[in-house]
Structures are given as C-alpha cells and as structure tokens.
Amino acid sequence: MLANRRGVAFGLVRQNNTVECVITIAALETHFWLELGASVSRILKTFRDGYGRIRAIAERKLLAHPAAHLELAPDDFAHP
Template identity: 40%
Template sequence: MDSTLAAEASVSADGKLVAFIAHARGRAVQCSITRDALEQHFWAPIGADDAHLLKACMDGHKRIVAAVERKVLRGSDEPINLNAADFSH
C-alpha cells in the first residue's frame, strides 16, 4: 500500500495546526495535525516557529500517515484531524 504525505504542508494562520494532504488507500485525503501532537510526539519544540513545525511533520510522516490510514479504515469523516490522543498507544 503506497501511502505518502504530500510535501505541500502548511501551518494554519493561528499556528495551532499543520494542514496537509495524505495519499492513503489510493486517494488524496485532506488532513491536519495539531501543534500539541507535534510537540508531544514528534519532537517539535514548544512554541516552535512554522519551519520547525513543518520539519517535525515531515520527519514524522510515516507515523502520521499510519494514523491517517487507521482513521480512513474506520470510516472517519474527512477532513481527518489528528491530535495527541491519536499517537498515545
């Protein structure tokens, strides 16, 4: 299964989310991950600037896409919104 995170991720205007497109199960899925999740589970520094948030997102892309796939398999509505609880298992 070819799942990827598109390189065109962007930080929301308020800095609380990183929005991205994940390709999971043969389709493009609009997604976001919270700053909190990136800080707690992907080594983004607390209060990181946009560049560091995007780097944490790209560095953790395999785990992030796996979480998207789990939600897609469960039939979650789009867009898929990931938070820290999605990585606490």
Template identity: 50%
Template sequence: MNALELEPSVSSDGRGVVFVLSVRGRDIECVVTREALEQHFWLQPGAAEARVLKAFSEGRMRIAAVAERKVRARAAERIVLTVHDFSLRR
C-alpha cells in the first residue's frame, strides 16, 4: 500500500510543497510546484504558507496518485510535479 509519510512542508524557496511518498517500500521525495497548486488546486497567487499547505492537503489524493504514476514510470529518487503533470492527457 502507498502512503504519504511525514508532514508536507513548503520548500525553502517557497516554490513548492515537499512530501515523501512510499511506493513498494521505497521512500521518494516529491515536490508539487506552487504553479501546479495555483492552476489545478485553487491556490491564490501570493497565498501564505498555511494556505499553500491547505491547498496541498485538499488535493492530497490526486497529487499522490499523479506522483505514484510518475514514480512507476521513472526510477528516480526525487519527483517534481508540475502543471503539465496535472493537465489533460493528449
């Protein structure tokens, strides 16, 4: 079973939310960009850190599902989710 572990946090540069996803016994550091949260999860530009984390929390299931797909497609130790990862497939 997959689970988001550890508390998500806003990255030091404020440009995303960092979280850890466990997939098949591997812990993968993931980042969802602030731009993706703004365009796909109703985060207002310039929102405070607490609101950024709330937007992440509200979109957690979808974010985790997209991150898991990206982890399975790539054998990477770190995954960055951008606006394009949440866009409709072509």
C-alpha cells in the first residue's frame, strides 16, 4: 500500500505483533532502480520485485533496534 506518496507500507510479524514498516520512495529509487516520478503501479511492482531484500533488511534492522514502526531509507541499504 502506498503511504502518502512517501513510500510503500507493509507489515512484518514479530513475536505475535505486527510491526508497521515503510520503505521510502527514495530508497526504491536509489537501490531498486525505480525511475523518478514513477506511477503508483510501477512503484508497487518495484516493491514486490525487491520484497525479499526489503524484508531481510527490515528484519535485520528490527533485530538491532526493536520498534513498533520502522522506516527504511536509502542509508539502510548501503553497504558498509
């Protein structure tokens, strides 16, 4: 689901609770080859295509910093 054109919202179940997550449009553009000004359908397709990696990063970030809400930005996908 698109979150106010800011990013794509999704949920992850952790310890019987759902954590609300958002990956920003900027992260999709920077690390998943989403073109600038893409349509909603293109944004959602890019999200679906990259979901495995997106979920892995979200789960890793939640392990390090448990939270009820998580936002994934471009820096979360940068390699050290």
